[in-house]
Amino acid sequence: MSKKIIMLILLITVIGFKGQISISFAEPAEDNYKLYCTQCHGLKGNGNGINKADMATTPRDHTNLEMAKLKDSDMYYAISQGGAAVSKSTLMPAWNTIFTDEEIKDMVKYLRKQCNCKGE
Amino acid sequence: MRIMKIFFLSFIALLLVISVDIAKAADGKEVVEQNKCGACHNMSGPPAKSIDDILNKKAPDLFYSGSKFQEKFLDEFLQKPYRLRPAGTVYVNNVKPGKEIDEIQNPPLCASKLSKKDAEAAAKYLMTLKDPNMKTGIYKAKSEFSKTRAKLIFFKSGACNACHQVSIGGNAKGGLSGPVLYNAGARLNGDWVLSYIKDPHYWDPKVWMPKNDVPDATLLLLTNFVMSMEKLGGDNE
Numbered sequence: 001m002s003k004k005i006i007m008l009i010l011l012i013t014v015i016g017f018k019g020q021i022s023i024s025f026a027e028p029a030e031d032n033y034k035l036y037c038t039q040c041h042g043l044k045g046n047g048n049g050i051n052k053a054d055m056a057t058t059p060r061d062h063t064n065l066e067m068a069k070l071k072d073s074d075m076y077y078a079i080s081q082g083g084a085a086v087s088k089s090t091l092m093p094a095w096n097t098i099f100t101d102e103e104i105k106d107m108v109k110y111l112r113k114q115c116n117c118k119g120e
Numbered sequence: 121m122r123i124m125k126i127f128f129l130s131f132i133a134l135l136l137v138i139s140v141d142i143a144k145a146a147d148g149k150e151v152v153e154q155n156k157c158g159a160c161h162n163m164s165g166p167p168a169k170s171i172d173d174i175l176n177k178k179a180p181d182l183f184y185s186g187s188k189f190q191e192k193f194l195d196e197f198l199q200k201p202y203r204l205r206p207a208g209t210v211y212v213n214n215v216k217p218g219k220e221i222d223e224i225q226n227p228p229l230c231a232s233k234l235s236k237k238d239a240e241a242a243a244k245y246l247m248t249l250k251d252p253n254m255k256t257g258i259y260k261a262k263s264e265f266s267k268t269r270a271k272l273i274f275f276k277s278g279a280c281n282a283c284h285q286v287s288i289g290g291n292a293k294g295g296l297s298g299p300v301l302y303n304a305g306a307r308l309n310g311d312w313v314l315s316y317i318k319d320p321h322y323w324d325p326k327v328w329m330p331k332n333d334v335p336d337a338t339l340l341l342l343t344n345f346v347m348s349m350e351k352l353g354g355d356n357e
Contacts, residue, residue, distance in 0.1 A: 031171045034212055036328050039283065039297035043217045050207055050215055050222050051282055051295030084277070091279045097331035098321070 026103050029110035036095065045114045057089040067115035075108045075119070148245025151238045157182065160231075163249070167324050174326045177210050179230065181324065184312075186250040193307040194243035201230035204307075206285065206296040211328075224296065251323075259310030259343050270345035271357065273338060280342075283329065286349060286356040298329060302356065305347040314343040 033045070040055070042048035045062035052059055060067075077085060079099065083092030099107065112118065157163065160179035167181055168174040185194070208214040208227025215222045234242060274280045283295035287302040294301075304313065315322070318339050320329040332339075349356050 025170070027171050035171050035174065035326070038212055038215070038222070039295070039328060042222050043212075043215060048218060048221050049297075050211060050224060051297055052221050054293050054295065055282060089279075090277055091282045093279070093330035094333075095330060097333070098326075 026100055026106075029103065029106040032099060032103060032107060033110055036098065040091070055091055057091055059091075062111055062114045065115060065117055067111065068117035069120060071119045072108050072112075075111060076104055079104050079107055148241035148243065151234065151242040152245055155232060155234065155238075155242075157232070157242075169325050171326055174324075175210060175213060178228075179209050180205075182246060183249055184251040184254075184323065185246040186248055187254045188309060188312045189246070190307060190309060191243050191247045194246050195239050197230075198232050198234045198239035198242050199236060201232050203227075203229060205299045211297040254311060254315050256311045258340065259314055259347065261310065261347070263344055265341055265344040267345065267348075270341045273334075273342055274345055275357070278332065278334075278342065287352045287354050288357045289355060290353050292352055300352075301346055302349050302352045302354075305350040308347070310343055310347045313346050314339055317342055317346075 033041075034043075038045075038049055040047075040049040040051050040059040041062055042052075042059070046064075047059040047061035049059055074086060078088065078092065080094060080096040082094035083089040085094070095104070152158070152163070161182040162168075162177075163182050165181070165183040168177055205211070205227070207224045211224075214225050214227040216225055217223075280301070281294040283298035285292040285294040285296070285300040285302060287293075292300065292302060317332055319331055320327050321331060334342075
């Protein structure tokens with residue numbers, strides 16, 4: 001009986017502690033897009049973000065069918081490592097310090113919905 | 121004997137200055153509370169840890185304002201606030217889709233308009249709110265650095281101007297989703313700038329500024345460059 005109580009206390013302590021130190025969790029792709037991507041790619045994903053005016057390279061229009069030319073793996077890599085890693089603009093930063101692996105995969109799926117296209 | 125007297129008097133004078141500062145900081149806390157700064161600013165931490173939380177943010181966090189700001193800036197800003205974030209605290213809350221470019225919709229401005237006396241006291245108090253873990257003494261004001269190299273990183277590889285405005289040809293140029301940087305050197309603490317560039321998510325876990333995985337020497341170079349910008353009207357390019 002006392003062993004069970006000790007186990008229960010330990011379990012509650014571990015769960016409680018884990019809850020306290022848990023500082024990040026996966027966010028839905030739509031929310032991640034809204035907060036991190038629309039500043040350049042625009043609220044409608046058409047490349048019209050508020051930062052566009054003074055940019056040397058126009059942000060990509062995610063609703064354009066040109067997106068179909070990109071493989072999912074290219075998109076994953078560009079989001080994760082940034083534009084320079086895929087020989088594109090350095091204006092696109094690497095987001096792997098904010099997004100988890102799963103969040104980037106979800107973002108690729110979300111972008112496919114935006115362009116309504118499949119990758120090559 | 122005379123030296124001892126001078127030493128003793130200097131010590132008393134120092135104590136008096138410190139006590140006046142402590143008294144002003146205590147008054148400042150009252151000013152901050154009376155003016156309900158905490159209704160918009162997070163005065164006690166922790167920072168927003170989810171997108172939902174960050175979208176509900178009304179004003180910048182102030183619970184580490186003593187690590188982040190310069191007292192003179194706070195003192196002046198609290199008397200006469202002006203816009204430092206072109207699209208407001210959380211840009212996405214103040215934007216609507218536009219034809220050529222998304223449009224910023226009158227973001228709210230800090231409501232503080234304190235008297236000289238209250239602003240001085242509030243600034244003193246805000247300077248006491250520090251992050252005990254921030255490394256200090258790394259940034260040395262007015263240090264020599266390669267501006268050419270710093271500009272290459274700031275404008276090219278780091279593309280910091282994609283989100284931040286700097287002064288080019290006397291005008292504010294650059295992105296609008298982050299705070300302006302053209303007066304960073306007169307506003308921010310260099311050690312905080314360095315720490316923030318190194319890991320913005322330590323300070324604000326969900327902020328839309330990406331973390332820069334760069335060597336310490338590059339961080340210091342960028343910090344020196346950012347801190348060299350003191351006002352709008354010069355040329356940072």
